[in-house]
Amino acid sequence: MTHQTIHPEGWAPAKGYANGMLTQDGVLHIGGQIGWDEKQEFASDSFVDQMRQALKNIRSIVEAAGGKASDVTRLTWFVIDKQEYLAHQAEVGAAYREVFGKHFPAMSMLIVAGLVEDRALVEIEATAHIS
Template identity: 30%
Template sequence: MKKIIHTDEAPEAVGAYSQATTNGSLVFTAGQIPLTPDGELLDDEPIDVQARQCLDNLTAVLAEAGAEMSDVLKVSVFLDDIDDFAEMNDTYATYFDDEPPARSAVEVGSLPKGVGVEIEAIASVE
């Protein structure tokens, strides 16, 4: 059975989607952009700042679902410019322990609201 996950500690969904959904075993997050919970868009900030906000948002959504970053099985990272990969990766690495999840990182044509990065995750919850 699907359950909708919502927290005020991450930005509100701005369309026809949920912050995350779960079936009680897995949680699927929506892509998180560098938007603060109070609505400030960090699109002009360096990619490390943008990535940190995305990952902070993911952390909050996962917490609401009863998961932690250590429960993440797979991450997808969408970059506006693949040349930002190394800087994003340095920030990303600080959120995961010695056993990081599987990950894809790709350059895309453009991202919502002109941001430089969007990050989504799949985690285990039990």
């Protein structure tokens, strides 16, 4: 079985990892996405802004594989500050719907001590099924 690396056009190169791996049977595994843009630059230190950007990154990877946001079947969130997330739930919901609409895949959230990128407040990985 062969796998295809998925890397949206115009994005800075991924170093030591793949943003997405598409299997022959259409399963797209998306590596953890953080709140930086296609140039790997953070535009904001706001939790909601970073979460929105991470979701946009996931959507871009899915679209680069020929899919759409509704093809995402699983999201796993890694958050460094539970209270920050809880304090902004209404904004989180609005930002989520802005990117994914009313598509709600299976989700898990883990509270972690830190992420590899110091400015990252959230990292989200995903699985999608591209038909």
